[in-house]
Every structure is written in C-alpha cells, then in structure tokens.
Amino acid sequence: MFENYFKIAIRNLKKHKFYTFINIFGLSVGIAVCMIITLFVINELSYDKHFKDSDQIYRIHADIIFGGNHWDMIQAPAPMAEALPEEFPEVEYAVNFRQRGSYLVKEVDQNIKEDNVIWASKDFFNVFGIPLLEGSPDGVLAEPNTMAISKSTAEKYFPGESALGKSLILDNDLDFRITGIYEDIPQNTHFHFDFLLAMEGLEESKTTSWLSNNFQTYLKVREGADLENLNTKLKSLIKKNVEPELTKVFGEGATMDAMLADGGKMEYMVQPLKDIHLKSDLMGEFEPNFNITYVYLFVAIALFILVIACINFMNLSTARSSNRAKEVGIRKVMGSVRSHLIRQFLMESILLSVISFLIAIPIVAILLPIFNDLAGRTLVMPFSQWTFYGVLMVGAIITGIMAGIYPSFFLSGFKPVSILKGKVAMGMKSGMIRSSLVVFQFAISIILIIATVAVFNQLNYIQNKKIGFNKDQVITVNDVYALGDQAEAFKTAVLSNSMMEGGTISGYLPVAGTYRSDTPWWAQGKDPKQTENMVSLQNWRVDYDYVKTLGMEIVQGRDFSIQYPSDSNAVILNETALANFNFDGDPIGQKIYTMAGDNETMNLDDLQNKTVVGVVKNFHFESLKENIGAVMIFLDNRPRGIASFRFNAANTDQVIDFVEAKWNELAPGQPFTYSFLDDRFGNMYAAETRLGKVFGIFAGFAILIACLGLFALTAFTAEQRTKEIGIRKVLGSSIGSIIVLLSKEFAKLVVIAFLIASPIAWWAMKKWLEDYQFKQDLGWQVFIGAGVFAILIALITTSYQSIRAATTNPVKSLRSE
DSSP: OHHHHHHHHHHHHHHTHHHHHHHHHHHHHHHHHHHHHHHHHHHHHTTTTTSTTGGGEEEEEEEEEETTEEEEESEEOTTHHHHHHHHOTTEEEEEEEEOOOOEEEESSSOOEEEOOEEEEOTTHHHHHOOOEEESOTTTTTOSTTEEEEEHHHHHHHSTTSOOTTOEEEETTTEEEEEEEEEOOOOSSSSOOOSEEEEGGGOGGGGOOOSSOOOEEEEEEEOTTOOHHHHHHHHHHHHHHHHHHHHHHHHOTTOOHHHHHHTTOEEEEEEEEGGGHHHHOOOBTOSSOOOOHHHHHHHHHHHHHHHHHHHHHHHHHHHHTHHHHHHHHHHHHHTTOOHHHHHHHHHHHHHHHHHHHHHHHHHHHHHHHHHHHHHHTOOOOOOTTOHHHHHHHHHHHHHHHHHHHHHHHHHHHTOOHHHHHTTOOOOSSGGGHHHHHHHHHHHHHHHHHHHHHHHHHHHHHHHHHSOOSSOOTTEEEEOOGGGGGGGHHHHHHHHHTSTTEEEEEEESOOSSTTSOOOEEEEEETTSOTTSGGGOEEEEEEEEOTTHHHHTTOOEEEEOOOOTTOGGGGGEEEEEHHHHHHHTOSSOOTTOEEEEEOSOTTTOOTTSEEEEEEEEEEOOOOOSOTTSOOOOEEEEEOOSOOSEEEEEEOOSOHHHHHHHHHHHHHHHSTTSOOOEEEHHHHHHHTTHHHHHHHHHHHHHHHHHHHHHHHHHHHHHHHHHHHTHHHHHHHHHTTOOHHHHHHHHHHHHHHHHHHHHHHHHHHHHHHHHHHHTTOSSOOOOOHHHHHHHHHHHHHHHHHHHHHHHHHHHTSOHHHHHOOO
C-alpha cells in the first residue's frame, strides 16, 4: 500500500510540473530560512555552556548611584575576589580580571597589536576549567611577569616549537615569561582572551580600597549553593567594608543608610554565567552581547516564514481541487475510503516536503556565509553530526503533515455523487480560510517591512543627529604611546601637510571603547560631606587642540590656550556637568574640588582643585541609548593612546599613505593601525545595523513566499470564475474591467492585512525604541509606505493570472463537457 501511495504521489507531482515547482520552490526557501535561524538560535543559546560546571559560575554585577550618575556595570572592588572565598563557605574560587586595552607584543623585534589581552588572577583555570595543554595548574599565573597564552597564539609566535618557558615583550618594555598554554576559547563564549597576564604583577590589584570599582570578578560556587542567601550576604559584606571607608573620607555622618536616604545606591549581586550573553548589557562588557528578545523574535520569524510556506501548499492544493475532484470521485466509487485518500494526499505533501528539505540544504550553503557576515557569526552546517540527519527527516515529515493536513481532509471530503454530476463544493463559504491565510501571510510581511524601515530610520537619525562634535573626515591613529617622546614630533610632522586642518593626541574620544575615568568633585563653598553636593565627572585628559580638532562648541568662557600658563590647572565642563554643579552665579572662574591621592589615602584634609575656564556644548560620547553624562576636560600633555587628525582631502588614500609614512619614519617596526572617527561612531550601532539588514532579508523572503501564496489564490479564483468571466466578456465587459474585478479582491485582502499589521508593528517598534534616550519617532509615513509597497507587490503578483483569465477566449470558457 505504501509503495502504491508513493508511485501515485510521484505521478501526480510530475503531471503538474508548474504547480509542483512553485510548491517546492516556496517551501525550500521557507525551510532554508528556518534552518539558518535555527542554527543561529542554537548557537546563541549555547553561549558559555561549554565551561565545566557552568551552572556554578557567576559574575559580580554592580548597581551604583552616586554624585548624580548611575552605573549599572560589571566592575567590582579589587579586594572582593579574595574576600568571597574567605567570607562565604559556598564560594569555592573567585578570579579578578582587569582590562588595560590592547598591547603591542613581540618576541624579538617586530611588534604585533593584540586586542584580546587581560590581566587575571591565579584562580582563572579553577573557575572556568579551560583545559591547560602545557604548564602546571598550580604554577600558571602565580608569579609576577608571567602569562598564559592560547594554543593558536603559541603557534603564531612560536611555530613548530613549544612556547612554554619562553618570553614575549609587551609595549616594548614589559617582559613576560610563558608558564601555560591553554586550549583556544570557543567562539560561543562572551570573552575571547589570547593572553592572560598574571595579576600578581599588577600593583593596582593590591589595593585594599572598596570604593574603587575597576575589576571584573567571577566566582565558582559549590554545588547546591543558595544564591538568594549569597546575595543577602553580599549586602552585609559591602556594608562591612565600604561604610568604614565612607566614614573615614567624609566623616561620621557618611553611612550607607545616609547615602541611601540621599537617593544613592551601592548594590552588588551575582549574575549567572549562562545569562551574560543574552540577558546582560552592562557597562564594561568584554564584548557586545546579544539580546534574548531578539532570539525569541527570530524564532517567531522562522516559524512564521515556515507557516507562510506551508500556507502556499494549502492554497495551491485547494486551487487545483477541481482538477482532482473527479479523481477523488472515481476512487470513492471504486471502493476507496476517506482514510486511504487522506494517506495518499499526505504522502504527496510529505514527499514534496522531503524534496524541499533536500533542495533547502544547498540554499542554506549559499545563504549561510551572507548571514554570517551580517550577524557576525561563524555558523556551519553540522554535517558531521548524525543527529542532524535525524532532525532533518523528522522535520520533513512534520512539515509535510503540517502543509498537507488541511488539503488532504478537504480533498478527501468530496462526495462522489456531486462530483460526477459536476457539482464540486469548494470548502468554506467564500473561500474564507484561503483569504484569511493570505491576510496572515501579508500581515507578517508588512510587520517585517515596517520593522526594517523603523530600524534604518533610527540609524539614519543617529547618523544625521547633531551630536556635539564633527565626526567626519577625522583619521585616528592608535597606539601613539609606542612613539614615546616622539609623539609630539609625529603630530607636528603630520600637520605640516596642507591636507591636514588640525590634530590632537588623547586616549579620550567621544565614542565607546576609549578610556573612561570617574572621580567625584564638588563646587567651592559646598559641603562634600553632603553627598548631594558631590558630582561624579568623567575625567578626560587632552591637549590644547582637542576641542578645536573635534569641532566641539564652546558655549561659555573659552577654550584652552597656550597663552594662558594657568590653564595647566584649568578645566572645561560640559553642559550636564554645569547643571549638576548648580553654581551660584557665573561658572567661569569658579573652582571645583576633589580629594588628592588614591582611594586608600584620600581624605578631606588633602584636596586638589581646578578652575572652570569654559563650558562646552553637550556632546554624545556613548550610544544614543544613554543620556549624556557629566564630563570635565583638562590638559595633560603626556602622550596617550590615540592621535586624531582632521583632514580636508577628497582622496582618503592619500591621507592614509601620508600619515603612515610619517609613522614609519618615527616608529620603525611598530604596527600602524588606523580608523576613521565616523566609522568608530558607527561601530557603536553595529548591532542595530546588522539587525536592520537581517530584518530586511527576512522581510524579502516573507514577501516572496507570500506572493507565491497570493499567486495560488489568484489561480484558484480565476479557475472558479472561468464561466463568469466568459459570460461577462460575451456581454461586453472589457479586459481592463475584468482585471480590476479580479485584482481588487486581492488588494482588499492586503489592505486588511495592513490594518492588522500596523498596530502590532507600531507597538513592537515603540518597545524597541524605548532602549534609546534619543530617538526618531515613528511617523505615519513609515506605515503608509509599507502598506503601499505591499499593495503594489500584491497587484504585480496577481496581474499575471488576472490578465490571463481576462484574455481567455469566452468560447473556450463556456464550453460544456
């Protein structure tokens, strides 16, 4: 019986080649998109699960409000990692990380810039369980000036030989001996460190202050630990260690309770390792994370696109129902029962689904590299895993059943008496189900169109918004510290060319990823013991040309000038800082104060001050998702990490070549790395850009598959109204009026889809835009444009069948058999 079903299914598919092609093409594309999204979602959900005992690994998350600023971050005090295992029996190990940016690394004479470098304390391997290929677990990272490196890094610097015991030089000065080689960290991890520098050699790590938050702290708890109790004990630990320091610095009234009463906050809690990639977007993340909401969204899109493709099969099957009605009638007269017919039709849909799955695999192979490029992933088809083939087979059967269940019951339900008399019941009244399915298809397509336009609308707003500085035509050269005392000579040499309009050297740029440092300050005459008088400021050390080169606007006072020797102790505030200080009278000439020394020695008896000489218009230095924080800019002519040059040349290649030539003259053997400020600004929104492109591609596929569904409904309607169209033509109707008659019904369906999709899309994109403090509101143009586009696509799709039906010879249409 099964063999018979199979033969008949093959015969029917071959007999109706055109409809078979449309079915297979639509279903193959839908399955391919679904497979790509499934690979992506599986990859996102797998992050950090490969670590041994990943369920027992956590990270410290700090939530602090102080001095008018709010920090929701992953940084913690240096002593916390040591205190956790000592104070809490449920904590087995803890490790501190400290980021200090990129390093120049060399074995002998040629430097290579390395970004994946981190300082780590000795319990790194105890916490994460990464396999150590060479070296003793007890000796790795235990001594100053030692490091562990990844397997690929060892092969890079010491090809064909063991790297253990050898040395690498960092930043032309620091000599580190290699004491361990570890397995490469997998791609699906929220950090990727190739160099682990022993924290024992970092003087900053030995601080005992609990008021400074510069370290990322991870801990491994014992199995069965009560995390709620651990978070409660963390509050006691912070109060125990922070409150004495607050009292020491600010006096007896400075307690945790007083800080909370003034609107402040200092809370630390544990965050599960496996939640970091999808549920964390905190300040100081090692790498950009993804969002669990987008995972849910992609799963929904995958299911919708697959459902849209299955709907096409239903519509095409029912559109051809009259062609198969006599087959059903004869089979029933010859003794076939309905269950046999249902199996026959399901066999056809399953066979079609299997063929579609086989065709989908090469489609995925073609599309996957494009998707990887857009999504920033390295997804591959798991051909080496036998379970992959099992999943494909089960998926093909389920998809076939899902696509064929309605047509099989619909077609097998025909009554032989009615069929053989030429009366075929065509299903639900007025084709309600088929019309509803097309409305559903286009509603999903319109939602994706609106989402795509909304994302790019926001990105366009970001690119064109006045951000308080001029990001265009500025080249930035990294690692200027490698020049040593030649940094100013390099700046002078570059500015000697007429293509250059200005230049500055600083590690502080108004884009994410450059240096940041916060310190509490207060205005002269205000009591620092009252925390509401404290203003936490970003401290940016710059040179005389910083404001001018970056095109910032001075709104009060003046810029720094070499004509004023006192500017060595001057400061320029941004408008947010000015508002937070709430100066009495004109701010120009007023002093602001902070405590000298580090966090362990600072007190109110040892102060330093600076004089306000100017106020700069607010500029965005983080993502537009964030409000503009308080910033102070002051002079520090020591060379920092980045040289920025504004140029006026149309040919950027000339600029790059010239700057590189000057670099090579003054820094032979040092790598020349550069970027453009507008690109660095754009990189802050790389995730949004990728999201918009992915939405655009998904919307395109959804529209393509939905149009196939609309084509099916057009064919069905034209088939059912053949005699009506013939009669209309005999009575004098024009071809144009018949085309309008057929097309307006489908346009009506798309309009209904638009009315359903618009409020859903508006709500979804409004929720997405809530993440931005600065955003472009969704205008009615976005929705009208999406609706008009969908209607045009629908009309183009239906025009073929409408014109074909309208131009058919009425004699042929009215022929009676």
